[in-house]
Amino acid sequence: MVLRGVRVDFGAHHALRGVDLELSAGRVTAVAGPNGAGKTTLLEVVAGTRRPSAGTRSAPRTVAFVPQRAAVPDRLPVTVRDVVTVGTWRRPEVRRRQGTGRRAAVDEALERLDLTGVADRPFAVLSGGQRQRALLAQGLVGRADLLLLDEPTTGLDAASSARIRALVANEARRGAAVLCVSHDPALLETADRVVHLEDGRVVTGARVPTQSGRRTAHSNPT
């Protein structure tokens, strides 16, 4: 996945001001930066859901985007299993696994996110942390080439956060390129590379917080 010279303008406001970014298969890239720096906007451009005002984007065939929250009306009768199954729709080889094969892929994703016990409950009645994990299961089930995560550990307890970090590393190990917006020091520490955004620009040499101290953005080789 490559972005070149990407700019996003909201009227007179420049949310991204000429961003270059390359994501490689098998690597986790984290995006850090203060509120309003343009992190979510960058994720949307990479996902292909927001067209840049200028610049170019090339992306692999399959992309999974896990937003921080999904608004599901309480009256919509969808179960946790339904939400996860949506993740198979755009992936032909998973979609073609009809019947037990497809169900097995969904069951496996539910299991990986510790959601088996609530699989048949309405999505709307889940806690915030459970919803977050259901959206992650939806993102993982299709085994996309590019996996995009917006603050995947925010609001989760320590055990759930550790599980998510392990899953993220595992997705890279199976060959996905992973891009992850996060303020979580533990997640930033386990990323292969940290890209620091400030005021719509990639800042090199910025200090990023880690659990064990501070390190320099881009300090890991790409």
Ligand SMILES: Nc1ncnc2c1ncn2[C@@H]1O[C@H](COP(=O)(O)OP(=O)(O)OP(=O)(O)O)[C@@H](O)[C@H]1O
């Ligand atoms: N749809 C929009 N219309 C107008 N301005 C927007 C829109 N979306 C984002 N912005 C502005 O663009 C800038 C970047 O927003 P963005 O949400 O990408 O930042 P962020 O780094 O993700 O912030 P946070 O950490 O608070 O989530 C902000 O100044 C924001 O107010």
